[in-house]
Amino acid sequence: MRELTFSKAINEALETAMRIDDSVIKYGLGVTDPLGVFNTTLDLEEKFGKDRVFDMPTSENAMTGVAVGASIGGLKPVMTHQRLDFFLLAMDQLVNNAAKWNFMFGGNSSVPITIRLIIGRGWGQGPTHAQSLQAWFAHIPGLKVVMPTTPQDAKGLLLESIFDPNPVIFLEHRWLHNMVGDVPEDDDFRVAIGKCEILKSGNDVTIVSMSYMSIEAIHAAEKLTENGISCEIIDLKTVSPVDWETIYESVEKTKRIIVLDTSSEFASIASDIVAKVSTKFFNVLKSAPQIIALPDVHSPTSYHLSGNYYKDAKDIVVEIANMFDKNIDVSDFMTKEHHDIPGDWFKGPF
Amino acid sequence: MRELTFSKAINEALETAMRIDDSVIKYGLGVTDPLGVFNTTLDLEEKFGKDRVFDMPTSENAMTGVAVGASIGGLKPVMTHQRLDFFLLAMDQLVNNAAKWNFMFGGNSSVPITIRLIIGRGWGQGPTHAQSLQAWFAHIPGLKVVMPTTPQDAKGLLLESIFDPNPVIFLEHRWLHNMVGDVPEDDDFRVAIGKCEILKSGNDVTIVSMSYMSIEAIHAAEKLTENGISCEIIDLKTVSPVDWETIYESVEKTKRIIVLDTSSEFASIASDIVAKVSTKFFNVLKSAPQIIALPDVHSPTSYHLSGNYYKDAKDIVVEIANMFDKNIDVSDFMTKEHHDIPGDWFKGPF
Amino acid sequence: MKIDKEILKKIYLTAFKIRKVEEEIADRYKEQEMRCPVHLSIGQELVPAVYSMFVTENDYAVSTHRAHAHYLSKGGSINKMIAEIYGKETGCSKGLGGSMHLIDEEVGFMGSTAIVGGTIPVGTGLGLSIKIKQENKISTVFLGDGSTEEGVFYESLNFAAVKDLPVLYICENNMYSVYSNLEVRQPKNRKIYKLAESIGIKSSHANGYDVEDCYMKLEEAINYVKENKKPFFIELDTYRYREHCGPNYDNHIGYREEQEYKKHLEKDPLNIMKEYLSDESLDIEEKKILEKIDDAFTFAKESQIPKYENIEKYIYKEKN
């Protein structure tokens, strides 16, 4: 094992994929530029040439259709968009083509493409640079939707996504790019799509979480442990298809659930998980299931507004304490100088 | 009161809106053609002229942005798309502009547009002509999403949508167009957005439903009444924002809930309603909440497959009977010659 | 006539096959067993018939909602197409797609879809794969005049031009998008092929009712793509005889003049070719084709229906 940042882990996955399989290609705005999409695409053009690694016109919809075509022609395209919001231009090609292709042609042809989308947050990203639309993608049959939290999963899941015969939406939370974590030495290390992971076992309550919110969950669980509440944290990793078995087993044990989501709440992944658990474990649950997600409001730009908009470890502690009719003081828990950056490395503007 | 078809009710709403307000304009593919979008736009061009009623290039995204621009310039555009699936091309303008406009400019400017989308079903509409994406629209803050069931609501809600200062997605289920129902004589008759309606009161279970599924719910409720189960049917009418109060009151009374949805289940409106009710009425519910929606699979084209894919009154009866540990025989309940048409009036192909 | 009679005969017979398949669909549609929308190409057979002379199964093609003719001209199986329209397990898309979603990868027909403009970038991406894999083939995108109004058309051509992709865009201009005439959708006097040229792609125009013009210009276009490994755009004027979608005529409903239809019918390329060939051996060949068509309908009707239990397995392709 060695320590890598999340960005570097992604860069390694891309490098490995392109090296072991000539059919992997990589394109997107900024892929060949000096910043290399937050360092994730650095050196790829040099190593694999301009044919396989390239910048593109600002034409999100056609370039998604181009990926579909290239993939049925035998390539494995990996696209990137610097913000999920920009990819709204490509919903037609994503849904009407990529997601439906294998189905509508009766399994005769599938679309092995990977689309990396970055979810923005902080430093005034505001309404057009911070959307978190995993619920949209997960609502569409035929897409796989992956949201890694750790550098290890970022690498292993990206490799698995690239070599999956189906279209995969790979969602990177901007606040994870500089997080550091252990990553196996193994060059072509894979993490299975469709499996979640128990980040921490516990007995009293199941926290189901995803992406950056799992980091907040870890902090919250520590505080809760100090206060005698033992949390089991399930990091979803794949939000479609969901690994229901692992969630159900945990709920069966803890009999309580709270789901954290990086998106706004209405018709979200979180609401679906709560719905499924409520339907199936009606007689098991000891207290009402809970959700912590963003309000059904766009992300406001102002520094003075975003602090209340986003949820963090404190909110989780308070909500879980409530489930146990406890009161835990969080007044000076996890307080940082600026709420709108993940750490000092983030200097804005994006 | 007089009887009108759903289509005619929409046609009347458009006629009224354009007559009482010069700023209302109407455009979309087929709006001026001999079939007038399933008869809903007949005669409008003649009455209000080519400036205000027009066909358009097949440019869904730009034409949505044009509606945004026209609306901030003082018009009230009403667009139509013959299938919701086609509108996937316009998600950028819908979400990044229409839905965010009022918010991102701090309430300085709003976008009073109405977008009519038709949800296809039957006669082999298949994977690209039958999507029901209300969950997508409802997941986006800033949009209102309306799904009328009756001709009366079709007229009253469309008028209300056109004159609402916000962007409204108005979803018409293709199987409702020829349904007949009472519509008030009043020319400018309105139905409030954001209010659901109790189509039938009952005591034992709350059926929350929308659009065409409410028709199936009515049939199911009759059968259930015969079998001693009294259903309360809530027709949502607006799926965003949801009229939670009415739903909550009903659940408080019946202590049981089943939600019907015309879309696939994962991260749907139905799952959100079940999640909210489970969270808030944990101690009230007497049995597990249920959902009847489409499977997380695209709509198959073949006649031999679509019968099982779509859900109907029978499925509702069986599911609700289960809640009460009853067994109701549905073997010859509501059987029709062809499952893939709403009635004899529907001769295909669209 | 600059075209060799043997070649013309082949073209005629391909066009004949397409027309007769389509007419048979139209005739039997009222039996209500083909329960899906169908967009027939009757009147538009010449372009795909000529096209079929210049490509092999090795080349790629993609198409639109109106794809029967393209599928057949590329060598797609009649049996599988008709079975697909009947929603049977033996259909080219196993009944999941219907008339609007055809595929036959064995002959390079890579898919047709029902979203206007939807396959334009897909065919462009196939061109990218050819280029990157350095294959010796071309990719063809069939498209209608209406689809050129979609932004994705423009974006795709721009990309094909930037990257020099071996893609042939064949635009069949039948003057209508559903019931809408070109003039309510595009600026007057703007020629689609000129527009393509100014986006950055070499282009030409031909009369899709004139077999010679069609032949020469398509040959030139395809050779250009093959030799230069660059994109080419060709616009061909054509006409559909029947309604936009469905089996009937619709000249009476008011969006176009009966006269316009009749004018085209007089110049019907199939009649003209047949007359010019005045070859009695054609009758035998025609009969063979008609038998094949008949067999295809029998095959379709007798084929097994798909099982609902299986449809979930088409949602994701399994890893192998």
Place this chain on the structure above:
Amino acid sequence: MKIDKEILKKIYLTAFKIRKVEEEIADRYKEQEMRCPVHLSIGQELVPAVYSMFVTENDYAVSTHRAHAHYLSKGGSINKMIAEIYGKETGCSKGLGGSMHLIDEEVGFMGSTAIVGGTIPVGTGLGLSIKIKQENKISTVFLGDGSTEEGVFYESLNFAAVKDLPVLYICENNMYSVYSNLEVRQPKNRKIYKLAESIGIKSSHANGYDVEDCYMKLEEAINYVKENKKPFFIELDTYRYREHCGPNYDNHIGYREEQEYKKHLEKDPLNIMKEYLSDESLDIEEKKILEKIDDAFTFAKESQIPKYENIEKYIYKEKN
């Protein structure tokens, strides 16, 4: 010089105002109180400054992520803009939008947004409203070279041409989209204004660093739209001195040559105009402007912060 000195002075002072506002933002950005992305127009001031001579508050304009200059040239309030960047309640968008989402409807600045190409159809739709309401104004869409790669650009121009809408498209071609040079995005030797012309819109081209050329061509363009009530597209070559987003220079990071930057700096229109005018009274005017800018920053810093409790009320506009 064909431009009257008084007019030139106005142009100069508008350009000066824009540059100084931008430079002040750049200088103070490191204080980390403007916590949102900013795309500065330093180097690109001439086009909006000239533009401001031909329109009134009655006309409409929309713009992009790089909108400060357009907002100011249309007469937008400096105070409200700076307050917006500081995320204050007094900002033109009440702090919800930040630098990338500016609006000042009182002066006809109808909104700028951060999605590339996103306002092109919006400005086109404003043109439609002008036409239908038979108003006496024009709508201007400011756009960058990169945005012309979006399908929505093409779709919008097509529609404006079909409907003869009074829209002026001003394309500021600064050769880059973020760090990408035109040539990896668009076919070589294709001129954007020629493309617009072939889509169906009258067009022209000017040197955005040459005040005379800029003045003549913009005047011509705007008069054309006003008189003919038809769309017009003008492409102006320009250059940004600083990084794509943020306050710094970025000539060292490797996507463009320092030399290119210097070449433009030598021809800097502000320096050239100032030299040509050689008018001492300018100093007084400049000082006034600098004071206003200073005041704007004070205003912004001292303004109230917005209340979180209020943000839900911006989700829907209430019926009145």
